[in-house]
Amino acid sequence: MPTLVSHPDEVKVISRRFGQGAADIDRYLELDGYKAVQKAIAEGPDWIINVMKASGLRGRGGAGFPTGLKWSFVPKQSEKPKYVLVNGDESEPGTCKDHVIFLHDPHAIVEGTMIAGLAIGAKMGFIYLRGEYRYLLKIVEKAVADAYAKGFLGKNIFGSGIDFDIVTQSGAGAYEVGEESALMESLEGKRGVPRIKPPFPAVVGLYGGPTVINNAETIASVPHILLMGGEEYAKIGSERNGGTRLFGISGHVERPGVYELPMGYNLKKAIYDVAGGIKDGKKLKAVVPGGSSCPVLLPEEIDVGLDFDQMGKAGTMLGSGGIVVLDETVSIVEFALRTISFYQHESCGWCIPCREGTDWIKKTMTRIYNGGGNKKDAANIQYLAENMMGRTFCPLGDAAAMPTLGFIKKFRKEFEEYIEGNKAGTPIITVQQLVGAH
Amino acid sequence: MSTITNSIFTPETAARFDHLVTLYPVKRSALVPMLLYAQDEVGYVSDAVVAEIAQRLDLLELDVRNVLSYYSMLRTKPAGRYNVQVCTNISCMLRGGYEILDHCKHKLGIGHKEVTADGVFSLEEVECIGACCWAPAMQVNYDFHDNLTTVKVDEIIETYRAGKGKDVK
Amino acid sequence: MADVTFTVDGKQITAPAGTLLIDACKSAGIEIPAFCYYPGLSLQAACRMCVVRIEKMPKLATACTTTVAEGMVVATETPEITQARKATLQLLLGNHPLDCPVCDAGGECELQDMTFKYGAADSFYTEPKNHREEQNWSPVVYFDRPRCILCYRCVRMCGEGMDVFALGIQNRGSSAVIAPNIAPSLSPDNLAHLDCEQCGMCIDACPVGALTSGAYRYKTRPWEMNHVTTVCTHCGDGCKTTLGVRSTSDGAEIVRGDNRDKSGINGDFLCNKGRYAFDFANSQERITTPLVRQPNGDLKPVSWEEAFTVAGKKLRELRDTRGGKSIGVIGGNRLTNEEAYLLQKFARTVLGTNNVDHHRTADYVTFTQALAGQKGRTASWNDTKSYPAVLIVGGDPTNQAPGTAWNLRSDVRLNKARLYVANTSEIKLRRQARAFLQVAPFGYGALAGYLAGDASAASNAALDPTALGGFLEAVKGEEKLLILIGSELRGADLKRLIEFGLTIPGAKFALLSDYANSRGAADMGLLPDMLPGYTPVPTPGPFTEHNIPSEPGLDLLEIFDAAAAGNLSALYVVNSNPVARYGVDPAALKDTFVIVQEMFLTETAQLADIILPAANLYEKSGSVTNSYGDLQLVQKAGDRSGVRSDFEMIVRIADKMGADVKALVPFGKGLRADMGQSRGAQSGEADRHAVWLTANNLEPKLSPFDPWAILDEIQRLVPGYDLLRLQLLSGNDQHLEPAAAAATASRRDLVLPSGDGLFTSGTLGRFSPALNDVQRYQAGEPLIQIQTAAD
Numbered sequence A: 001m002p003t004l005v006s007h008p009d010e011v012k013v014i015s016r017r018f019g020q021g022a023a024d025i026d027r028y029l030e031l032d033g034y035k036a037v038q039k040a041i042a043e044g045p046d047w048i049i050n051v052m053k054a055s056g057l058r059g060r061g062g063a064g065f066p067t068g069l070k071w072s073f074v075p076k077q078s079e080k081p082k083y084v085l086v087n088g089d090e091s092e093p094g095t096c097k098d099h100v101i102f103l104h105d106p107h108a109i110v111e112g113t114m115i116a117g118l119a120i121g122a123k124m125g126f127i128y129l130r131g132e133y134r135y136l137l138k139i140v141e142k143a144v145a146d147a148y149a150k151g152f153l154g155k156n157i158f159g160s161g162i163d164f165d166i167v168t169q170s171g172a173g174a175y176e177v178g179e180e181s182a183l184m185e186s187l188e189g190k191r192g193v194p195r196i197k198p199p200f201p202a203v204v205g206l207y208g209g210p211t212v213i214n215n216a217e218t219i220a221s222v223p224h225i226l227l228m229g230g231e232e233y234a235k236i237g238s239e240r241n242g243g244t245r246l247f248g249i250s251g252h253v254e255r256p257g258v259y260e261l262p263m264g265y266n267l268k269k270a271i272y273d274v275a276g277g278i279k280d281g282k283k284l285k286a287v288v289p290g291g292s293s294c295p296v297l298l299p300e301e302i303d304v305g306l307d308f309d310q311m312g313k314a315g316t317m318l319g320s321g322g323i324v325v326l327d328e329t330v331s332i333v334e335f336a337l338r339t340i341s342f343y344q345h346e347s348c349g350w351c352i353p354c355r356e357g358t359d360w361i362k363k364t365m366t367r368i369y370n371g372g373g374n375k376k377d378a379a380n381i382q383y384l385a386e387n388m389m390g391r392t393f394c395p396l397g398d399a400a401a402m403p404t405l406g407f408i409k410k411f412r413k414e415f416e417e418y419i420e421g422n423k424a425g426t427p428i429i430t431v432q433q434l435v436g437a438h
Numbered sequence B: 001m002s003t004i005t006n007s008i009f010t011p012e013t014a015a016r017f018d019h020l021v022t023l024y025p026v027k028r029s030a031l032v033p034m035l036l037y038a039q040d041e042v043g044y045v046s047d048a049v050v051a052e053i054a055q056r057l058d059l060l061e062l063d064v065r066n067v068l069s070y071y072s073m074l075r076t077k078p079a080g081r082y083n084v085q086v087c088t089n090i091s092c093m094l095r096g097g098y099e100i101l102d103h104c105k106h107k108l109g110i111g112h113k114e115v116t117a118d119g120v121f122s123l124e125e126v127e128c129i130g131a132c133c134w135a136p137a138m139q140v141n142y143d144f145h146d147n148l149t150t151v152k153v154d155e156i157i158e159t160y161r162a163g164k165g166k167d168v169k
Numbered sequence C: 001m002a003d004v005t006f007t008v009d010g011k012q013i014t015a016p017a018g019t020l021l022i023d024a025c026k027s028a029g030i031e032i033p034a035f036c037y038y039p040g041l042s043l044q045a046a047c048r049m050c051v052v053r054i055e056k057m058p059k060l061a062t063a064c065t066t067t068v069a070e071g072m073v074v075a076t077e078t079p080e081i082t083q084a085r086k087a088t089l090q091l092l093l094g095n096h097p098l099d100c101p102v103c104d105a106g107g108e109c110e111l112q113d114m115t116f117k118y119g120a121a122d123s124f125y126t127e128p129k130n131h132r133e134e135q136n137w138s139p140v141v142y143f144d145r146p147r148c149i150l151c152y153r154c155v156r157m158c159g160e161g162m163d164v165f166a167l168g169i170q171n172r173g174s175s176a177v178i179a180p181n182i183a184p185s186l187s188p189d190n191l192a193h194l195d196c197e198q199c200g201m202c203i204d205a206c207p208v209g210a211l212t213s214g215a216y217r218y219k220t221r222p223w224e225m226n227h228v229t230t231v232c233t234h235c236g237d238g239c240k241t242t243l244g245v246r247s248t249s250d251g252a253e254i255v256r257g258d259n260r261d262k263s264g265i266n267g268d269f270l271c272n273k274g275r276y277a278f279d280f281a282n283s284q285e286r287i288t289t290p291l292v293r294q295p296n297g298d299l300k301p302v303s304w305e306e307a308f309t310v311a312g313k314k315l316r317e318l319r320d321t322r323g324g325k326s327i328g329v330i331g332g333n334r335l336t337n338e339e340a341y342l343l344q345k346f347a348r349t350v351l352g353t354n355n356v357d358h359h360r361t362a363d364y365v366t367f368t369q370a371l372a373g374q375k376g377r378t379a380s381w382n383d384t385k386s387y388p389a390v391l392i393v394g395g396d397p398t399n400q401a402p403g404t405a406w407n408l409r410s411d412v413r414l415n416k417a418r419l420y421v422a423n424t425s426e427i428k429l430r431r432q433a434r435a436f437l438q439v440a441p442f443g444y445g446a447l448a449g450y451l452a453g454d455a456s457a458a459s460n461a462a463l464d465p466t467a468l469g470g471f472l473e474a475v476k477g478e479e480k481l482l483i484l485i486g487s488e489l490r491g492a493d494l495k496r497l498i499e500f501g502l503t504i505p506g507a508k509f510a511l512l513s514d515y516a517n518s519r520g521a522a523d524m525g526l527l528p529d530m531l532p533g534y535t536p537v538p539t540p541g542p543f544t545e546h547n548i549p550s551e552p553g554l555d556l557l558e559i560f561d562a563a564a565a566g567n568l569s570a571l572y573v574v575n576s577n578p579v580a581r582y583g584v585d586p587a588a589l590k591d592t593f594v595i596v597q598e599m600f601l602t603e604t605a606q607l608a609d610i611i612l613p614a615a616n617l618y619e620k621s622g623s624v625t626n627s628y629g630d631l632q633l634v635q636k637a638g639d640r641s642g643v644r645s646d647f648e649m650i651v652r653i654a655d656k657m658g659a660d661v662k663a664l665v666p667f668g669k670g671l672r673a674d675m676g677q678s679r680g681a682q683s684g685e686a687d688r689h690a691v692w693l694t695a696n697n698l699e700p701k702l703s704p705f706d707p708w709a710i711l712d713e714i715q716r717l718v719p720g721y722d723l724l725r726l727q728l729l730s731g732n733d734q735h736l737e738p739a740a741a742a743a744t745a746s747r748r749d750l751v752l753p754s755g756d757g758l759f760t761s762g763t764l765g766r767f768s769p770a771l772n773d774v775q776r777y778q779a780g781e782p783l784i785q786i787q788t789a790a791d
């Protein structure tokens, strides 16, 4: 069972109910549960969207798109039914924040889904969890069933005359299905290949109907925001980055864990204060700040605020909030290889630059790692990654190219030395061939 | 009553599938979870599973195969009764994921995607399973085991070997 | 949609709003490279070759998914774009086997062309390429996985285009692969296979050599063939097909059939028969010397001279002693119009008989009579691509006229056309239909009656008569309706259906028949009671000049009855197998002198006294008319020494009978029409003719063996055949409306549908190894593994 951690700098909004048995519906009700949805019913869709806009909440799935704005894109009138889709596919390496929400506060997701539905005029919501999260799916299923049993879901919710249903869904192992349009494909029983955009999901989404897709954490934040007010929530965070978010700090730190910190919190402090600094007193080598797709930061670059804009300025991304800390012992060649291996394994294969690009980068890095590198390899890897950037069908290609470019640019020397050194025959272990089901 | 005569699934699973298809605006939406649940029961996605699911969802068997081959948790060959899945992705790797994997290989005497001769265990190296902050981690069937050490892994494996762990379902 | 104006590479372009940039550019002469884009199929944006720079867009955009907009400024060839495309090609080539020298697609490969253009030949990978064995998916479809670039054209072609869905995409990432619908685990040989219509459209769509044709692979190089565009001999759709021809020691062998230029009436389409079943022409079973039956019953090979002499003498003698009316003439459905016309003219003017018929596969007499006096009411095949609504009564285009089925599906998919299907069976096209009415067994007549207003017919018309009302309402609500009619409807029923259709102002009609020139055989008057253009025998109108016997002759069944009764002195059969078709008792012909022009020793040929080895439609030139009345050019592709065209043989026999050849083929009057079509790609035919011509003191340029010599007469005399010669010769289709006189008194329709499906084609089909292989394969017999040149 994931251990809960805490730190005085935390601002507990989403994590308020963690560790308090809120998965039980009665306990959830005691902790202000299902109040926000009733307020939402009373105030109506425009109010909800305005509160969400005021809150400055930006999507916690990775791209940081303002949630209120996203909801407002959904057409009021639609021939086809509208849907809410909660993205609980959480598969970006370094990320395990949705995990704790499903575990500790599943009703917040149920309630948030209902509110999103009310805001856009949907009658049905889907909560999609990655296949590996079976035990969490059971928790969410129970939460949904309990909410039905209490009459919170189904016909005429809270006497509003509005019907709302929630269906939970399991994936079956595919990172790419976290991408919103691939997620819709998967939910429609298809291969997880993304769709052509435009049209965007808000206009043509699930089953062709307008659809709001949000990350599980985004959705779990919604009831809290409605209860505390948009402005209040916004105040906690930094400029244009409202509120708090769950940061998963992992790797070589003393106290790894999921911490709720205000947006804009300093990354260096997060590592050294909140997570207790580098494990075993070692020196810091690098930080991957927001899940494996974010370009790596050097120790001298980590004095930066954890929000979408500041991280962007620092040449990386806030991403999914998964901070991975590397100490001085880590071989960047090995780390970069493990990273690209993941993207190579998870590329859906639809488009050429990503399918072939990840494959060739992985092959080249594997060869370097195994001692067969040659002088041109680092340049070739950079050439491949640069030619993937911005040219793929969906952002997975970028997600693979960006960290690769980060490693190869910032640690060029290490790659070159490695290649040289191995000519002299450094013994090397083989990295597992990750071939998945195929 | 199942909508399919001669279902290959247990009556409970068949009934569950009958219900599952009614949940969605489009039947086909049940495909991915159905394949996974079918695998949980049968042990893998056999040709018979493909055929029945295709029939249940009015799909061509080819459609079902196209989809099933996409998802890495779905397999078309049996795994062990306990499928040990060790994460070696970045957070786990930094905290010894590969050592855990190697340890499992030695302990079980099998490699990636192999099954022990007695069919009790199979081993898989997997991508990030969403337990990064509690690394290194692994899953046995659907159960998470985190903050692993080789000692802890031995205990876990022994528990399963003694038949005290949960089966797939 | 309204037009928008935008700029591409500095050039102002105007196109309808909503047009895809890639298409708009193409129309303006700017070619944007693409692998995954295929016009008419769903968009993929997967290959990323079509990337262009659009002002104000942050990233390169794919031209295949971008719709044009007012004021858009686009660049299609900049260093940035060139680099992106080059990099994509480099990525593809990383794993692509560079086996171009032995690849079937070599010289016709889009990847090869792109690599040439973008110079992406440098490879910087040291890892070995992924090798996989080639897979034999069916007798006609082979898959070479490493060559596949995953453009998904084949998958879409099979699913969206063919509505077959036999190909899928499996696995993911760099393991992604195109997979056929029989999984290895379900196959006796543990290899993947295809269960499908074997149309080969996937091969056609494949931009590289990943999918190759079992019939063609490793046989030759594209540049070693001559490519001749002609019309498929098999069904009544009349698809254009391009035959790849190669010289052999005894003629010219056809090695490939495909739809290379897609300029034909069939657009993108070609079916299994059009693509593979040309191989009957190469059969070793062909008859290549004239045979004359000896008194002891044996067939003896003789010289052409001898054969023609015997035939001519005997026919003349029988005509003169027993009268023309004692002679019967039966023509085929795969003759050219010129041959069919000539044959009936020969029968009527030289033999002096109206006992002329053919194996009729649809009742065109009633069809044209019911539409007599109506202009513009017959549909061209082209109409099936674009009509907003289509009613199809009877027939099963998917199996019998696959091109029509393709067009209808495309019309539904691309134009949202409304398709209404009324059929006794659940034919496959019902899947595209807005409404399907299941007609009661033998209920077409009742249905026609019901549609024409006879409410009492309802109970016999449909399995569920309550469905009739809604169906009729929907159909009647259409303003422009294409009514396609299966050959089940004939005579009075057909007439009634057409009368109903005529009440819909925008309705057009077509009647489906079975072979390449079934329609032409009827149009050209291979009928006992109708002269060409459905001119009734008793009132010959334009044909008065031919002095034709004024009594209608015997029809096909009556001819054999006459033979059985001992009243038929001679029977002349040209490219037809009535004995098998109509189950004629061989004994019936024992007192009849039989001359047969044939390719094979068919059931009919076996009874002949003289067998003259004939060329087939791929070995001659002329014109054919498809079911719809669309006239097209047939060009000579293959050649086989020892055979002659039916046209030539008819003329030769007439000559030996002492007939006036100049009157039969008015070659002196017409212009010189042979622009090379009759001689084929390579042949000594011209020389062969020259000998005879010189011997007879004739102007070599005006050969009576030139089928074009009679086209003038067809054009001049046959009502409705006012064709444009230039259109014909330039390979375009043109729609004709043979104008019949009003209906005659009731007559026997004698229609006998061929009963052919996707993998059969009458007697001819039995001699196609490809069709036989596919039939056996589809029936579940294991594949015979062929050793390939590249192994």
Ligand SMILES: Cc1cc2nc3c(=O)[nH]c(=O)nc-3n(C[C@H](O)[C@H](O)[C@H](O)COP(=O)(O)O)c2cc1C
Binding pocket: A058, A059, A060, A061, A062, A063, A064, A065, A067, A087, A088, A089, A090, A091, A092, A175, A176, A177, A178, A179, A180, A181, A213, A214, A215, A216, A218, A219, A394, A395, A396, A399
């Ligand atoms: C390759 C890829 C994987 C993604 N995986 C996830 C994921 O696992 N969970 C998630 O919430 N969003 C994921 N996203 C982002 C989603 O596409 C989408 O932006 C997000 O769910 C929107 O929710 P938000 O606005 O609440 O962030 C992924 C995106 C890409 C390109």
Ligand code: SF4
Binding pocket: A176, A194, A346, A347, A348, A349, A350, A351, A352, A354, A355, A392, A393, A394, A395, A396, A397, A398
């Ligand atoms: S970038 Fe292309 S291949 Fe990669 S995951 Fe996205 S669509 Fe699939």
Ligand code: FES
Binding pocket: C033, C034, C035, C036, C037, C044, C045, C046, C047, C048, C049, C050, C051, C062, C063, C064, C065
């Ligand atoms: S043609 Fe546009 S991406 Fe392939």
